[in-house]
Amino acid sequence: MASRVRVGIAGTGSYVPERVVPNAEFESFLDTSDEWIVQRTGIRERRWVAEGENTSDLCVHAGKRALEAAGISAADLDLVIVGTLTPDYPLPSTACLVQDRIGATKAGAFDVQAACTGFLTAMNTAEAFIAAGRARRALVIGAEALSRFVDMSERGSCILFGDAAGAAVLMPHEDCGQGEVLRTTLGADGSGFEFIHISGGGSVHPATHDTVEAKQHYIRLKGRDVFRFAVKHMSQLIEEMLEGYDPDELGLIVPHQVNRRIIDAALDRVGMTDEKVMVNIQHYGNTSAATVPVALDEAVVQGRIEKGKLVVLVAFGAGLTWGASLIRW
Numbered sequence: 001m002a003s004r005v006r007v008g009i010a011g012t013g014s015y016v017p018e019r020v021v022p023n024a025e026f027e028s029f030l031d032t033s034d035e036w037i038v039q040r041t042g043i044r045e046r047r048w049v050a051e052g053e054n055t056s057d058l059c060v061h062a063g064k065r066a067l068e069a070a071g072i073s074a075a076d077l078d079l080v081i082v083g084t085l086t087p088d089y090p091l092p093s094t095a096c097l098v099q100d101r102i103g104a105t106k107a108g109a110f111d112v113q114a115a116c117t118g119f120l121t122a123m124n125t126a127e128a129f130i131a132a133g134r135a136r137r138a139l140v141i142g143a144e145a146l147s148r149f150v151d152m153s154e155r156g157s158c159i160l161f162g163d164a165a166g167a168a169v170l171m172p173h174e175d176c177g178q179g180e181v182l183r184t185t186l187g188a189d190g191s192g193f194e195f196i197h198i199s200g201g202g203s204v205h206p207a208t209h210d211t212v213e214a215k216q217h218y219i220r221l222k223g224r225d226v227f228r229f230a231v232k233h234m235s236q237l238i239e240e241m242l243e244g245y246d247p248d249e250l251g252l253i254v255p256h257q258v259n260r261r262i263i264d265a266a267l268d269r270v271g272m273t274d275e276k277v278m279v280n281i282q283h284y285g286n287t288s289a290a291t292v293p294v295a296l297d298e299a300v301v302q303g304r305i306e307k308g309k310l311v312v313l314v315a316f317g318a319g320l321t322w323g324a325s326l327i328r329w
């Protein structure tokens with residue numbers, strides 16, 4: 001059997017829509033306040049797509065930036081994988097729209113649906129293809145237009161979500177010399193499928209006037225249950241990724257930006273402070289599959305990741321799903 005190809009992250013990119021939605025905007029139509037939202041979530045503002053702007057548009061911007069950072073052209077790609085729960089259409093995949101628009105003429109393209117774990121699932125899939133010698137260049141993207149799927153009359157959920165896209169180019173480590181993926185893990189527990197759920201529009205409740213009337217096309221969540229699950233899994237995944245490594249080797253943890261309090265509680269459990277943690281939830285809210293790649297790209301741009309140090313990517317979400325990766329930058 002051929003030996004495993006070591007895989008590296010050759011470049012990252014991200015994009016957020018122009019429209020900034022501060023917490024105060026919700027005060028005009030909901031019983032909520034900037035103070036409540038900041039205290040309970042850490043979110044101060046989020047970005048929402050403009051009319052006519054869709055998930056694939058965000059993907060194209062972020063994807064092109066990642067290709068530029070990696071120094072390759074779209075025509076060199078063997079794979080385009082998009083993690084999203086808010087595709088442009090139920091059919092076909094958003095990845096195919098992106099493949100066409102960026103000119104990835106040689107690439108296979110598909111979406112993965114693992115909600116907030118979408119980027120890490122896409123990245124793990126691409127890593128496995130490259131490691132097995134079945135592909136050499138892959139563009140992986142996490143992207144969402146969540147503002148199109150939230151019930152603006154439900155204060156417990158609509159304030160949480162934002163729109164964004166983040167991307168990374170993966171290739172053999174020998175070709176890029178950076179960002180080696182050392183460890184990955186994915187997990188799921190479908191018994192918790194109703195914790196975060198869009199019940200209408202699938203084969204159980206195909207879209208009808210009634211499902212729309214009952215607002216079944218919007219995201220519903222059991223915030224408190226998710227909170228407990230999230231703290232437990234975030235802390236366990238960080239420990240699992242770093243097991244056997246000297247803590248001094250850690251450069252940065254890039255966690256799913258779900259709620260500032262969840263991140264803080266998870267860090268507390270593993271006995272860490274936030275100096276080695278990337279947090280940007282104050283600007284973007286929870287952008288599901290996009291949080292990890294956007295935060296990773298911002299960390300790269302801000303020079304927060306020292307070459308040779310370890311980076312932990314960690315996410316969890318609807319499914320329930322979870323995933324993590326350990327990278328040597």
Ligand SMILES: CC(C)(COP(=O)(O)OP(=O)(O)OC[C@H]1O[C@@H](n2cnc3c(N)ncnc32)[C@H](O)[C@@H]1OP(=O)(O)O)[C@@H](O)C(=O)NCCC(=O)NCCS
Pocket residue numbers: 031032033036037040041116155156157159160196221222223224226227258259286316317318
């Ligand atoms: C949603 C979340 C912010 C709520 O925070 P919380 O501290 O758990 O708050 P609770 O749900 O216990 O609600 C406390 C009170 O605030 C109220 N409340 C909820 N949203 C509010 C808002 N936007 N403004 C003001 N009050 C609000 C609730 O109605 C509740 O009132 P009650 O005590 O009179 O019933 C938090 O649970 C969370 O972040 N959960 C995970 C989010 C998630 O699922 N993300 C998607 C998956 S990754």
